Every structure is written in C-alpha cells, then in structure tokens.
Amino acid sequence: MTLLQRSDWYDVARDTNWTPSFVAEAELFPSDISDPFDMPKAAWAEYDEPYKVSYAEYVKVQREKDAGVYAVNTAAARTRFMEEAGQRWHSVLKLHFGAVCLAESSSQISEGRMARFGRAPGMRNMATFGLLDEIRHGQAQLYFAHESLRYSPQFNFAHKLLGTQEWGAIMTRSTLDDVFLGRDAVTTAIMLTFAFETGFTNMQFIGLAGDAAEAGDTSFSNLISSIQTDESRHAQIGAPLLKLMVKNGYKAEAQKAVDIGFWRTYRFFTLLTGTVIDYFMPLEKRTSSFKEFMEEWIVDQFERTLLDMGLDLPWYWDFFLEDINSFHHGMQIGWWLYRDTVWFDVPAGVSPAEREWLEAKYPGWNDSWGRLWDQIGENIRAGKTDLTVPKTLPVVCSFNNLPLVTTPGKSWDPQGQMLTYKGKKYYFQSHVEKWIFEQDPERYAAHQTLIDQFLAGKIQPPNYEGALNYMGLSPVERGKDAENYAWAFAGREPRKMAAE
Amino acid sequence: MSDLPLLVSCERDFLVHLVAVPSEARVCDLIEAAASLVVGVHLPDMPASSIRLRKIDRHEALPGDANVVDAGIEPMDWVHLFFEPASDGKPLQ
Amino acid sequence: MSEAATRHEGPSNNMVGPVLRAGELADVIVEAIRRDNPDDDVNVIDKRAYLRVQVDGECVVRRATVEELLRRPFLMQEIEPILASFAGQIEATERYIRFFLDNRR
Numbered sequence: 001m002t003l004l005q006r007s008d009w010y011d012v013a014r015d016t017n018w019t020p021s022f023v024a025e026a027e028l029f030p031s032d033i034s035d036p037f038d039m040p041k042a043a044w045a046e047y048d049e050p051y052k053v054s055y056a057e058y059v060k061v062q063r064e065k066d067a068g069v070y071a072v073n074t075a076a077a078r079t080r081f082m083e084e085a086g087q088r089w090h091s092v093l094k095l096h097f098g099a100v101c102l103a104e105s106s107s108q109i110s111e112g113r114m115a116r117f118g119r120a121p122g123m124r125n126m127a128t129f130g131l132l133d134e135i136r137h138g139q140a141q142l143y144f145a146h147e148s149l150r151y152s153p154q155f156n157f158a159h160k161l162l163g164t165q166e167w168g169a170i171m172t173r174s175t176l177d178d179v180f181l182g183r184d185a186v187t188t189a190i191m192l193t194f195a196f197e198t199g200f201t202n203m204q205f206i207g208l209a210g211d212a213a214e215a216g217d218t219s220f221s222n223l224i225s226s227i228q229t230d231e232s233r234h235a236q237i238g239a240p241l242l243k244l245m246v247k248n249g250y251k252a253e254a255q256k257a258v259d260i261g262f263w264r265t266y267r268f269f270t271l272l273t274g275t276v277i278d279y280f281m282p283l284e285k286r287t288s289s290f291k292e293f294m295e296e297w298i299v300d301q302f303e304r305t306l307l308d309m310g311l312d313l314p315w316y317w318d319f320f321l322e323d324i325n326s327f328h329h330g331m332q333i334g335w336w337l338y339r340d341t342v343w344f345d346v347p348a349g350v351s352p353a354e355r356e357w358l359e360a361k362y363p364g365w366n367d368s369w370g371r372l373w374d375q376i377g378e379n380i381r382a383g384k385t386d387l388t389v390p391k392t393l394p395v396v397c398s399f400n401n402l403p404l405v406t407t408p409g410k411s412w413d414p415q416g417q418m419l420t421y422k423g424k425k426y427y428f429q430s431h432v433e434k435w436i437f438e439q440d441p442e443r444y445a446a447h448q449t450l451i452d453q454f455l456a457g458k459i460q461p462p463n464y465e466g467a468l469n470y471m472g473l474s475p476v477e478r479g480k481d482a483e484n485y486a487w488a489f490a491g492r493e494p495r496k497m498a499a500e
Numbered sequence: 501m502s503d504l505p506l507l508v509s510c511e512r513d514f515l516v517h518l519v520a521v522p523s524e525a526r527v528c529d530l531i532e533a534a535a536s537l538v539v540g541v542h543l544p545d546m547p548a549s550s551i552r553l554r555k556i557d558r559h560e561a562l563p564g565d566a567n568v569v570d571a572g573i574e575p576m577d578w579v580h581l582f583f584e585p586a587s588d589g590k591p592l593q
Numbered sequence: 594m595s596e597a598a599t600r601h602e603g604p605s606n607n608m609v610g611p612v613l614r615a616g617e618l619a620d621v622i623v624e625a626i627r628r629d630n631p632d633d634d635v636n637v638i639d640k641r642a643y644l645r646v647q648v649d650g651e652c653v654v655r656r657a658t659v660e661e662l663l664r665r666p667f668l669m670q671e672i673e674p675i676l677a678s679f680a681g682q683i684e685a686t687e688r689y690i691r692f693f694l695d696n697r698r
Contacts, residue, residue, distance in 0.1 A: 005687055051685045057670050065674045202678050206612060206643055209677075213615075213642035221642050225614045228677045239682065287640060296645075300606055301680045308682060308694045330514050372514060372542045379541070387541050395507045395516040404509075404516045412509060414557035418578065425576045427507065427516075451518060455505055455576075 006054050016121045034117040035186050043248040047120030051236040058129050062136065062230075069140060069226045073147075076219035082151055087345055087482040089215055090151060092280050094344035096208070096224075097145035097158035099172055099272050104138035106176040110188050114237060117185040123237055130193075130234030137227050144223055154477055157343035164472030167341060167450045168271075171401035174447060175268045179261055182443075186241065190254060191261030194238030197231045199262065199302040200269040205231065207293045211277065214285040239309065246310035258306065259314040260436050266320070267327075267400045267429070274328030275335055278358065279349030289361040294324045316432045323430070325362055329369045330405030336481070337376075337390055338403075341471055345482035348373070351490040368408045380488040393467060396449045398426040399433040421445055503575075504568060508534040509556065510581040513542050527553055527571050528564035534581055546583055556580045608636070609681030609692040610646040611654075611672075618675050619644050625658040629689075643677055652681070652692040 020028050031038055053061075082090075111134055114127035145158030161169050179191045205228035212221035245254040274290040288296070299321075303313060314320065332349065339346040350358070350373045358365045379387040394403035404427060406412055416431030421441050428434040437444050450467075453459060459470045468478065503523040508530075509516045517537050521530050531553050539546050552561035556578040562571040573579065610626070613619035626646055627635050636647040646652065659667045669687050681692040 007687055050683050053670065057668075061670055061673045068674065198678075202612075206677050209614075210640040210642040225642060225677050226674070229614070229674055232676055232678050233673065236683065297678075299603055300608070301678075303603075304606055304608075304694075305681065307698070308696055310696075333514060369514070371512070375540075375542055375544055391537055393518045395518050405514050406509075408512050408514050412556060412580070414578065418557070427578065454518070 006052065006057070010052055010054070014121045014125055016124070017119075029117060029119060031184075033113070033184050035119050036184050037186065037245075037250055037253055039119075039186075039245070039248060039250060041119075043244050043250075044119045046244045046247070047122050047240050049122040049126050049236060049240055051126070051233050052122075053126075053129060053233065058132070062132070065226050065229065066136065066140070069223050072222040073144065073219045076217075081216055081219070082148065085215070085217065086282070088280055088282055088347045089217065090148075091344040091347060091482055092208075092212075092276050093145075093148060093217075093220060094152070094154050094157065095272065095276060095280075095342075096204070097141060097148075097155065098161040098343055099168070100204075101138060101141045101145060101158045102162040103172060103176055103180075104134050104141065106180040107134040107192070108138065110180040110183075110192050111234070114185045114189055114193075118189070118237075119185075120241075123185075123189065123241065126234055126237045130230075130237065133230035133234055136230065140223060140227070144220070154343050154345075154479075157477070160472070161343060165450070165453070166343070166471040166473065167396065167401065169471075170450055171271075171396075172268070174401050175264055178443075179264055187257050187261075189238045189241050190257040191265075192238075193235045194242060195258055195261035196265045197235035198238065198305065199298060200265050200273075201228065201231050201235075202297045202301070203269055203273045203293050207288070207297060208273065208276065210287045211281050211285060214287055215282065239305075242309040242311065251310065255311050256439070258311060259316070260439065262314055263316070263320075263432050263436060264400070267402060270324075270328045271331045271402060275332045278328065278361070279332045279354075280347050283351075283354050283357060286357070290328055291324050291361060316435075319430070319432065326407045326410075327405065327429075329362070329365070329407070331402065333369065333372060334394065334403050334405065337388065338394065339480060340389070340468060340478040341473065342479045343473065343477055345480050347482040348487045350377075351487040353491075354487075368410075372408060377488040380485050381492075385485070391464060393451060393454060393464070395427060396451055397429040397433055398447070398449060399428055399437050399444060401449050402429065404429055504573065505575055506530070506573065507556075507576065507578040508537075508581065509578070510534070510538045510543070511583055513538050516578070521568060523567075523569050525568050526564065527562045527566050527568055527573075530568055530573075530579070531564065531581065534579075538581070550583050550585075552582050552584050553579055554582065605698045607650050607694060607697050608647040609650065609694060610635075610648050610652040610679065611676055611690075611692065612678040612680075613644045613646065614675040614677050615639075615642055615644055616675060618672075621659060621662050622646075622654055622672065622675070624662055625654050626652060628658050629653045629655050645680075647680070648692075650694060650697050653689055655689045656687070 029035065108131055111127045111131035115124050115131055118124045118127055142158060145155050148155040162173060179196060180188070183191060205224045209221040209225035242254050245251065277286070277290045277293060307313070335342060336346045336348050355366060355370060376388055379385070396403050413431065416434060417428045419426045419428070419434055419437065422445065426437065428437065448456065454462065454467065459466050505518060505520045507516050508519045517534065519534050521533060531551050532548060535548065535551050539551070554561050611622070613622055623637055623644060623646060626648070630648050630652055633648045638645040656667055656669050669685065669690060672690065679692050681694050684691040684693065
C-alpha cells in the first residue's frame with residue numbers, strides 16, 4: 001500500500017476551525033487570552049506555517065534526536081571529562097542548568113496556551129509539537145544536571161533555583177511571567193517564539209554549544225544543540241503571524257510586542273550568555289566574544305529576518321548596539337562581587353592574558369572596567385579579601401531586576417532612569433526599561449524586586465547575611481571565587497607579590 | 501532598619517548601593533558610610549575630605565554639616581558621590 | 594570544505610541559509626547546497642560544533658540531490674536533527690527546503 005504524501009492530506013487534516021455550536025466563538029477563544037486585537041477571520045486564514053510536520057514524522061525524528069543525545073552522553077561518561085574539566089566549566093554548567101531547566105516548564109505552558117488559543121489551526125498544530133518539545137527539554141536537561149550532582153551540591157539548583165528568592169531567580173521568574181506566562185496567544189507567539197527563540201536562544205544553545213565543543217564537553221554541546229533543532233522548528237510559530245499582522249494593518253501592535261519582548265529577552269541573555277562567553281570560558285577555548293556572537297546571531301541573522309517580515313528595527317537600535325559593549329561587563333563584576341548570592345563558583349576571568357583579550361575585543365576595557373579589577377586585585381594581594389565581600393545589596397532595576405550598572409566613567413542618565421508612579425519611586429537600568437514600564441504601568445508596578453522585599457521587612461535580620469539566607473543559599477551552596485584568587489597573582493613575580 | 505534608605509552611586513564606580521542612614525545623620529556621615537563601600541574597595545583610596553555628595557539629577561554638592569533631611573534628601577532618593585577637585589575641573593559622572 | 598571569515602554586514606545583509614550541527618550529514622547537505630545553487634557563492638563558516646552556510650538571497654537544498662549523494666532514500670525531515678537554526682525565512686516541503694528573503698536590500 002502506498003502512503004499518501006504529507007502534502008496530499010495536510011491542508012485538509014489541519015483544517016480544524018469548525019463552527020462551534022455549543023458555545024459562542026468569543027467564549028471558545030476569549031480575546032484576552034487568545035487574540036487581543038480581534039483580527040478578522042480572513043486575516044487568520046492567511047496563517048500558513050512554513051515548517052510543517054505530521055505527528056508520525058515528529059515522533060520518528062524526535063526519537064532519533066533523543067537517541068543521539070543519550071548515546072553521546074553515555075559515551076562521554078567514559079572519558080572522565082567532568083572530573084578533569086575544572087571549576088570554570090562546572091560553573092558554566094551550573095549557571096546554565098539553574099537558569100534553564102525549570103524555565104522549560106514555563107515554555108510548556110506557553111506552548112500549551114498557543115496550542116489551545118491560537119486562532120489558526122496551523123498555529124495550534126505547531127504549538128502542540130512545541131509543547132512536546134519543551135517537555136523533552138525540561139526532562140533532558142534535568143537528567144544531565146542530576147547526573148552531575150555527584151560533583152557538587154550546587155548542581156541541585158537546576159531544580160531548586162526557581163523556587164527560591166535568590167535574586168537571579170526573581171529576575172528569571174519575572175522575565176518568564178512577562179514573556180512566557182502572562183500573555184495572550186498572539187503576543188506569546190511574538191515575544192516567545194519570535195524574539196526569544198529565533199533570536200536569543202541561538203546564542204545560548206548553539207553559540208555556547210560551539211564553545212562547549214572546544215572545551216571538550218561533547219555531551220553538553222550535543223544536548224543543547226539538539227534542543228535548538230526543536231526550537232528552530234517551533235519558533236516558526238511567530239513568523240507567519242507577524243506577516244499576516246503586517247499585511248492586515250496590525251504592524252504597530254506587532255512592532256511593539258517585538259520591541260518589548262526583544263529587550264526583556266536581551267537583558268536575560270546578556271546576564272546568562274554574555275558573562276559566560278567573555279569571562280567563564282577558559283581563554284584558549286573561546287571561539288568568539290559575546291559581542292561577535294551578538295553580531296552573528298542577532299544583528300546579522302535575527303534582525304535581518306525581522307526586516308523581512310515587514311517590521312522595523314526596534315526604536316532603541318542604536319542604544320542597543322552601544323549597550324552590547326558594556327552591560328555584561330557590569331553583570332560579570334556583579335556576579336563576582338556578589339558571588340555568595342549565586343549557586344556556582346564565579347571565575348573572575350581577568351588574569352593578565354584574559355584582560356588582554358578583553359581589551360582587544362572591547363577597546364577601552366582596561367581604562368574602565370579594568371580599573372575596578374585593578375583595585376580588587378590589589379586588595380586581594382594585600383590580604384584584604386574581606387574588602388571584596390559586599391556589605392549591602394545593590395539596587396536592582398524595577399523592571400528587569402538586575403543590578404543598575406554603568407560603565408565606569410560614563411554618566412548615569414537620571415531622567416531616563418527614574419520615574420515616580422502613584423507616589424512610588426521606580427528606578428530603571430535605562431530609558432528602554434522605563435519606556436516598557438510606561439507602556440503598561442499597572443502590569444509592572446506591584447512587582448516586588450529583592451530591594452522592595454527588603455524594604456518591606458521580609459528579610460530578617462535586615463542585613464547582608466539575612467539576605468543570603470532569605471535567598472535560600474546555605475553556606476555550602478554559596479558561590480566562591482572559582483580559582484581561589486589565583487588570577488590576582490597570575491603573571492607576578494613572587495618577590496613582587498611579597499613587596500605589595 | 502534605619503530611617504532613610506537611599507540609592508548611592510559614586511563617580512568612577514559602576515553600580516548603585518542601597519544605603520540606609522538614620523534621619524538624624526548629617527550629609528558627611530552619609531558620605532562616610534557610602535564611601536566605605538566603594539573607596540579603597542572598587543576605587544583607589546581617596547582622602548575623605550575630597551568626597552562630596554549631590555543628588556543624582558543636580559549639580560551642586562550638598563553641605564556636609566547639614567542634616568540629611570534638612571538637605572532635602574527623602575527616602576529612596578538617589579544620591580551620588582563625587583571627588584573634588586576633579587582632575588579635569590569637572591566631575592566625571 | 595572551505596572555511597571563510599564571518600561576514601558581519603548588519604541587518605542589511607542578504608545572507609540566508611542553514612546552521613547545521615556538524616557531522617557527516619551536515620557535510621552532505623553542504624555539498625548538496627553547492628550543487629543545488631550552482632550560480633551562487635556558497636560560504637561555509639566552520640565553528641566546529643556547527644556550520645553556518647550562507648548564500649546570497651536564496652538557498653535551496655533538494656531531496657533528490659541529497660539522495661544522490663547518500664545513495665539511499667532520504668526524507669526531507671531527516672534534516673531536522675541537524676538543522677539547529679537558519680538565516681532568512683524557511684519553506685520546508687517534502688521535495689526541498691528553501692531559505693529565502695521576501696525583500697532583498
């Protein structure tokens with residue numbers, strides 16, 4: 001018996017937009033959770049997913065992907081890679097698993113929402129597969145992290161992090177709530193599948209896979225790049241939607257969702273990917289700088305596609321291009337100074353050779369960020385490591401929950417960073433965060449950052465140690481310098497060290 | 501917790517600290533408390549006498565011997581440390 | 594396989610094509626792309642874990658060409674386990690996959 005080709009039956013089989021008779025259409029697809037713009041049926045009829053797949057094909061291909069991932073992992077387990085990889089690489093893994101494993105659960109809910117409330121049958125089909133994909137991602141990454149528990153209890157944060165009040169957890173939950181969970185099916189498709197998945201996950205799941213392969217971690221490299229092949233398919237939920245929105249007079253709405261989703265996602269990945277690629281990675285294994293990855297994946301690839309959809313570059317484009325030179329350097333020094341507030345040991349990544357690399361990739365680095373590290377290194381060499389331990393919390397952005405930072409020597413922008421709303425003062429990393437907040441203040445105003453929680457008296461005793469306990473970090477889980485301060489002494493003559 | 505939680509940044513530094521001072525503190529007490537988090541920590545040592553404080557969106561330094569509340573500082577205001585005399589005659593940040 | 598420097602031309606570039614997880618099948622797909630786009634310069638950037646294939650404006654890979662190279666039947670979706678990402682838009686059918694731009698700049 002000859003089977004029909006998929007294209008012979010697909011259009012008929014996917015046409016599930018039946019006319020409801022038990023409930024009204026508006027009850028079946030409430031606009032608040034489905035399509036807030038109430039786009040006409042004729043517009044939705046144009047939705048044609050470009051990356052079609054049948055269930056039989058899906059199962060066959062996914063089985064093959066999983067077989068590959070676990071086979072490589074089994075083979076790699078025999079190489080003793082993890083035992084010999086060193087603390088820096090372990091930190092890369094702990095950070096990745098903590099930030100990503102349970103975030104995959106949020107993606108499952110988002111895909112489920114699009115599978116149920118998308119107005120186009122093709123969108124619902126793709127999201128159904130997307131939901132299955134995200135279950136695979138959550139399970140596979142948790143499995144890998146769990147296998148690593150024998151190397152350090154910090155790997156436990158793959159599962160624990162998002163249930164704590166650790167500041168990175170607050171930031172991650174807040175981002176997921178805004179982009180993944182708290183949106184209707186249309187906006188989710190734009191912010192999650194388009195901005196997040198065709199844009200930034202490439203950096204973390206393919207860019208980092210390149211670095212992982214260089215570092216010798218074939219198993220992790222294989223795992224995350226395999227995950228991205230799912231993303232590559234289901235991320236196409238957003239593209240046909242954007243096209244039909246532009247064509248049918250909803251360009252402004254689509255553009256705004258892209259501009260918001262892109263910026264929120266950018267901050268998340270700057271912290272996660274930017275610091276890892278430019279500081280955590282062993283120098284000799286680095287393939288590109290964070291900025292070069294951004295140029296490859298975001299500037300050349302993602303934004304070009306955005307223009308092809310008929311949209312414009314985000315209004316803050318020039319500021320964004322400038323920002324990729326600086327923000328993550330602030331996050332890195334923040335990770336390091338506040339290392340006891342995170343669940344992995346933080347490499348400073350600023351030995352003399354690494355500083356040379358940073359200066360070459362980011363001209364001017366030594367004169368700005370380098371000067372801070374000069375003083376910190378001097379304190380360490382003088383035996384005053386207590387001076388490298390913070391005494392108070394950094395103030396975090398009311399919107400993105402990350403510490404407010406600026407390049408040393410560069411002015412703050414008070415006008416763009418401050419806002420009083422209903423009598424409360426809000427502070428932002430930049431005028432872009434402030435703009436997003438102003439688009440929908442009621443959505444964001446009641447959010448409690450770590451600082452808000454501290455001021456509300458939730459952290460007791462109200463001091464730094466109290467904050468560490470509040471964040472759920474026991475003394476053995478808290479991060480330390482990943483190399484026991486060796487970087488501060490690298491390249492120095494022993495006698496010179498003694499003299500200092 | 502003390503009465504007056506504030507945001508404090510510092511010239512040539514990179515972040516904003518949460519600092520709390522009693523409402524009866526003077527501006528110079530606030531300068532001392534805030535500078536101890538940064539000067540000699542992220543930035544080279546500087547004599548305390550060279551450090552001034554202003555509101556982040558104002559240029560003029562607040563008088564060191566004034567009470568913080570009398571100087572117009574309110575809870576969750578953002579204040580900024582800078583050094584005087586600045587090497588090139590004007591504050592960097 | 595040639596290795597070329599990454600071209601950063603900003604959002605005005607017209608480069609499209611797949612990003613393939615490195616391996617035997619990726620090498621075959623690259624060869625198929627060279628055959629299926631004979632008039633175009635096919636730029637391949639080797640990042641060890643992945644290959645970025647770049648063609649100006651449009652990049653096609655046909656099932657028949659891959660079958661010829663593999664000397665066995667090939668289903669187009671067999672490419673999915675190595676298709677980590679792509680530049681441009683995609684049209685995936687049973688006979689070919691095409692990466693393209695609606696509006697060249």
